Amino acid sequence: SNASHELKTPLTIISGFLETISLKRFKNETQLFYFIDIIEKEVNRLKKLVYDLLSLATLENTYMQINRIEELSTKKIILNLQKIFSELILEKNLKVTWNYEDKEIFINFKKEWLEIIIQNIFENSIKYTPEYGAIDVKIYIENFKMIVVISDTGIGIAKENQNKIFERFYREDLSHSKAIEGTGLGLSIVKHMLDLVQGEIYLESEINIGSKFIVEIPISSIKNI
Numbered sequence: 001s002n003a004s005h006e007l008k009t010p011l012t013i014i015s016g017f018l019e020t021i022s023l024k025r026f027k028n029e030t031q032l033f034y035f036i037d038i039i040e041k042e043v044n045r046l047k048k049l050v051y052d053l054l055s056l057a058t059l060e061n062t063y064m065q066i067n068r069i070e071e072l073s074t075k076k077i078i079l080n081l082q083k084i085f086s087e088l089i090l091e092k093n094l095k096v097t098w099n100y101e102d103k104e105i106f107i108n109f110k111k112e113w114l115e116i117i118i119q120n121i122f123e124n125s126i127k128y129t130p131e132y133g134a135i136d137v138k139i140y141i142e143n144f145k146m147i148v149v150i151s152d153t154g155i156g157i158a159k160e161n162q163n164k165i166f167e168r169f170y171r172e173d174l175s176h177s178k179a180i181e182g183t184g185l186g187l188s189i190v191k192h193m194l195d196l197v198q199g200e201i202y203l204e205s206e207i208n209i210g211s212k213f214i215v216e217i218p219i220s221s222i223k224n225i
């Protein structure tokens, strides 16, 4: 029921504005483009929602770990993050520090999952950290686990809600958080994936101070010790 509500809202907005346009109920071209902009934004929201829901549905049908060994490099993970998010980081004037042990490791699940997990958490740090804030990313290997620590100086999460953020569709009810786009599904996808690969996620956070997400992912072996 949550999903249908979340899907209905953008659809109602889209059909409402399309009707307004088709009945030519706009004052001038500026207003017309403003309406088209709204439609475009809602279509994108819908796309993200459907994509996230499909990922969750796929994960729900994945009971066993896929038996495969994939090689990955910690350096490549960092370079990938820098490439994907460089524009957003620049736009918000964020200071991001990167620390990583340069290792080639083997995991026995899809590399793509690991990327999705890290990208989701890092993207949240960007979204929920105001301009000129700082983000710190660390990756290291310890006891056959890859440890990823992403901390930010963002808006933080209230103690009583820290468990809820991994639930589907949960979004913090702070006015500043609601103003930021999101589906409330990212962290539930992260949690689901971590459960399937026997990984863990820990959170330390304080309102208006920032958040720290610690992820531990088992690895099967290390190439260059």
Ligand code: ADP
Residues within 6 Å of the ligand: 120, 124, 125, 128, 129, 152, 154, 155, 156, 157, 165, 166, 170, 171, 172, 173, 177, 181, 182, 183, 184, 185, 186, 187, 188, 211
């Ligand atoms: P969303 O699409 O809303 O970002 P997520 O499942 O990724 O969904 O996160 C759930 C909620 O947890 C967010 O709406 C936000 O309120 C809170 N949250 C997640 N990461 C952070 C962070 N780094 N700082 C502050 N709040 C966060």
